[in-house]
Amino acid sequence: MRRLSSIITFLPLAAAVAALLACIEASVHEYNGEKFAAQGNAFVFHGGSEGIYSSAPGLNESSPADSFIRFEKVVFRRPSELSNFSSGSVHAIVFEVDDRETIGGSAYGGQRAVCCSADLAKLGVCKQGEIIHRPSTNNPGWPQVFGASFDADKTETTLLPRSIQITKTGMYNLYFIHCDPHLKDAVVVNGKTVWKNPTGYLPGRMAPLMKFYLFMSLAFVVLGFFWFSQYARFWREVLPLQNSITLVITLGMFEMAFWYYDYAEFNETGVRPTGITVWAVTFGSVKRTVSRLIILIVSMGYGVVRPTLGGLTSKVLLLGGTFFVATEVLELIENVGAVSDRSGKARLFFVLPVAILDAFFIIWIFTSLSSTLNKLQARRMTAKLDIYRKFTNALAVAVILSVGWICYELNFKSNDVYNEQWQKAWIIPAFWQVLSFSVLCIICALWAPSQNSMRYAYSSEDVGEEFDKDDTLTLIKPSSKNVRTPELRLAESNDLLLSDVNLDQEQKTA
Numbered sequence: 001m002r003r004l005s006s007i008i009t010f011l012p013l014a015a016a017v018a019a020l021l022a023c024i025e026a027s028v029h030e031y032n033g034e035k036f037a038a039q040g041n042a043f044v045f046h047g048g049s050e051g052i053y054s055s056a057p058g059l060n061e062s063s064p065a066d067s068f069i070r071f072e073k074v075v076f077r078r079p080s081e082l083s084n085f086s087s088g089s090v091h092a093i094v095f096e097v098d099d100r101e102t103i104g105g106s107a108y109g110g111q112r113a114v115c116c117s118a119d120l121a122k123l124g125v126c127k128q129g130e131i132i133h134r135p136s137t138n139n140p141g142w143p144q145v146f147g148a149s150f151d152a153d154k155t156e157t158t159l160l161p162r163s164i165q166i167t168k169t170g171m172y173n174l175y176f177i178h179c180d181p182h183l184k185d186a187v188v189v190n191g192k193t194v195w196k197n198p199t200g201y202l203p204g205r206m207a208p209l210m211k212f213y214l215f216m217s218l219a220f221v222v223l224g225f226f227w228f229s230q231y232a233r234f235w236r237e238v239l240p241l242q243n244s245i246t247l248v249i250t251l252g253m254f255e256m257a258f259w260y261y262d263y264a265e266f267n268e269t270g271v272r273p274t275g276i277t278v279w280a281v282t283f284g285s286v287k288r289t290v291s292r293l294i295i296l297i298v299s300m301g302y303g304v305v306r307p308t309l310g311g312l313t314s315k316v317l318l319l320g321g322t323f324f325v326a327t328e329v330l331e332l333i334e335n336v337g338a339v340s341d342r343s344g345k346a347r348l349f350f351v352l353p354v355a356i357l358d359a360f361f362i363i364w365i366f367t368s369l370s371s372t373l374n375k376l377q378a379r380r381m382t383a384k385l386d387i388y389r390k391f392t393n394a395l396a397v398a399v400i401l402s403v404g405w406i407c408y409e410l411n412f413k414s415n416d417v418y419n420e421q422w423q424k425a426w427i428i429p430a431f432w433q434v435l436s437f438s439v440l441c442i443i444c445a446l447w448a449p450s451q452n453s454m455r456y457a458y459s460s461e462d463v464g465e466e467f468d469k470d471d472t473l474t475l476i477k478p479s480s481k482n483v484r485t486p487e488l489r490l491a492e493s494n495d496l497l498l499s500d501v502n503l504d505q506e507q508k509t510a
Contacts, residue, residue, distance in 0.1 A: 042114040047174035051204025051422035067166035074159040074191035095143035096170035115179035200267030210263035217256040234449040251287035281331040299368040
């Protein structure tokens with residue numbers, strides 16, 4: 001567990017926000033001087049990947065139900081020192097993931113190449129310097145390959161504007177490729193491509209989430225109506241814990257509303273509204289942090305069996321602050337910036353800190369719950385013991401479901417290398433929202449404001465100092481000799497007095 005100071009934790013967050021806000025893209029993929037990279041015998045730039053649902057045959061781009069990929073002002077540039085010769089074409093190649101085997105080839109079973117080599121040209125299967133591709137047997141007219149070449153003494157060439165209609169649902173990939181070894185990686189691309197689904201500009205994997213967030217917004221409204229009505233009825237009996245739950249419900253309402261408006265605006269314009277996205281991410285990060293802190297301090301018995309957290313307060317706040325920063329950075333990385341249905345390996349760098357902190361939360365929560373349950377049972381506080389047992393069971397089920405879903409998610413992603421199951425991908429983030437909402441509903445049911453709320457509040461009459469003693473370290477080893485308590489000294493004095501009376505009676509008798 002890394003313990004970061006407030007200044008150190010703030011700097012990565014500020015840097016991440018500044019970097020991301022400087023490069024905002026959307027389903028409109030913009031290219032600003034992007035360079036080609038050498039891959040095998042080709043030079044490649046990945047222009048985007050998105051899941052697109054098919055449009056009905058016969059529709060054109062003016063139809064609102066049309067799906068297409070449109071190229072706008074795509075320009076290739078080369079340095080002036082390499083402009084003294086004409087070159088082969090710089091190609092744009094668009095293909096559906098099922099047709100990936102139609103791209104490239106190899107001679108005599110050797111290494112697979114994208115550009116036609118001399119050996120393949122001798123076999124007559126392609127023209128040297130061109131991209132190797134074969135027509136798809138499942139999708140006539142695909143893959144789509146077209147390009148533009150540099151004339152002598154020209155430093156740029158323009159790809160003619162065009163719109164490709166999508167008539168088959170699938171994961172579509174765009175690559176810009178050239179095979180001229182003289183140009184190498186000196187070529188850059190500028191311009192943009194627009195990717196559209198029948199229902200709007202949302203990428204295919206994100207489209208179902210717009211309706212999901214609308215549903216979750218309504219669910220939070222229903223939960224809020226129930227909670228606030230109980231809160232208003234029994235406001236005199238409200239506990240500090242119930243005030244914290246009210247905060248979480250309010251944050252959840254704002255988070256779901258912002259997410260819905262974020263997706264709706266993105267779907268309408270094709271450009272993600274940065275401000276709304278950042279607000280949605282921030283409300284979500286605050287809600288998750290506050291939720292975990294509430295569960296932790298309740299597990300410790302705060303407000304129920306102990307009045308304060310004592311020396312643990314700073315540690316709890318440090319853990320919460322670190323978790324908020326890690327979560328905020330991860331969510332900004334995932335939701336603000338270029339949108340593509342391909343997830344980079346660099347994401348793992350931001351996921352690990354959040355996963356480690358979550359694991360630490362779980363261990364601390366269940367350790368604290370075990371201690372609190374033992375103390376409640378020892379003191380026979382049946383009402384509080386009953387509610388804590390139900391709380392523990394709910395958390396245990398949530399953890400089991402989380403572990404099971406993580407295993408499913410790992411299996412899903414490991415077996416979906418080419419994102420062929422993109423239509424099901426929305427279920428993964430949706431599950432975590434449903435699970436956290438379910439846990440919140442259970443907590444609301446257990447600690448709903450009522451006329452008996454004060455039964456679960458801390459009282460100095462039924463709780464002694466033992467709740468605080470067990471959470472501190474013992475610095476002095478207790479002595480092996482018996483400790484003479486006041487009760488023991490009183491009993492000894494009574495025995496001594498009784499022995500003196502008996503001795504006096506024996507002397508009188510003698």
